[in-house]
Amino acid sequence: MTVTIAEELLLLAYSEDEGRQLISTMQLDPALAGAILAELVIAGRVELSGKKVTIKDPAPLGDDELDATLARIAEFGKDRDASWWVQRLQSGKLRGRLLSRLARAGVLNEEHGKVLGIFPTTRWPEAHPGVEADVRERVSAVLAGAEPDARTGVLIAITHAAKLDRKVFPAESRARVKEIAKGDWAANAVAQTIKAMTAAGAIAAAGAAGAISTGGGS
Template sequence: MPSAYAQPLSPRPTLQEEAPVPHGSLSLPARLFLLGFDTEKGRVSGAPDIELAVRAAALVELARRRIISDVDGVVTPVFDARTGDPVLDELMELAEESRPRGWRTWIGYRSRATLDTVRRQLASEGYLSAERKRVLGLFPVTRYGLERAGYVEVLRAEVLGALEGGGPVGRVDEDDAALAVLAATGKLRKLIPGKARRTHKVRLDQLTVRAGGISPELRQALGDIRAALAAAVRAAEASRASDGGGGGG
């Protein structure tokens, strides 16, 4: 499908020019998804809009790698730039093939596809188990369970430490800062309940800046993605409330 975007004026960045790859082997969207798990139950809990938060995390990582950016309100990819991560590269391909969209639209547009790819990736790497079943004996579904609860507990501790530690924000790892902001904004209530979001509102604002590093453009992008995620979650909650499914807190 031909792209609706104009080719960017800047050349494709080399690996040396791109932002550093986050620590560990898992991308931000993969780690964000794992943060939604209840480690005792072995399943996602208290995160009805986790697909929106996962998509926002993928956008943040692509922005930090400087292969997507906001150009006059349009999320614009660097054409043919790839990361080697299936979740991120799938989203890059979708961005290249799609009509122009802003951050808010990209949070929700086919976000379930990003979530599905994250789950398959985590299952293939042993973080999740995957069991194929049929609902009513007819419809095939895959049930995912948590395999590495210890990893998730450590990840949760790091993110909560960034939010609640009280130390200088400048010493917080940028990944932990981004994950704390996305988990709070995406309302992963098992990790960061509503009271904690309100208590640490100023800290979350500071962590948003920290997650952008030293680049003013990147800080702006992360702030815009955070605002877009918050708006998308509010819209999803309003839709559920109108359908009788209740809102969120």
């Protein structure tokens, strides 16, 4: 089946058997937003003119999430940079929609439970491991030295930016991951989008740390 880069990222970001998130929400949510924006760049629908995100081709791609984001950028009518858009696009709702979509497609199972018998929780273990296996096979070839195509390069670079790579890729691949994350292989707009995602994640983490510090001092 066809999945988006953001969905490929989700498959890597959740443990296969237990279906639990491997990195924090503050790392994952900006990464998902960056993946969607990067995919629109790769598809030739948006471009970065200088640092501003602009519409290049408003034609829908046939994917609900990608097309909704494309329409949102088109309707906004003001020039904003990629970092601004990543911050606006990231949300728990986006993550939930993508997870639910993978569950409806039979790739994941949606399992509800309670922690300590009180707090509701949802796990997303794999139902069809073949989809993630295909992603990992493509990634493994690049980590072994193959030239990355745009989609695989973006996926690897985003996992690095979100600090997911250290959990899902072999330790001996770290130098190669960092090489790809530099973006020398990528079109300038894609590389800028990845940098914007990294910046948005750092801003979110700093904001959360400040809130914790303030709360602790009250």
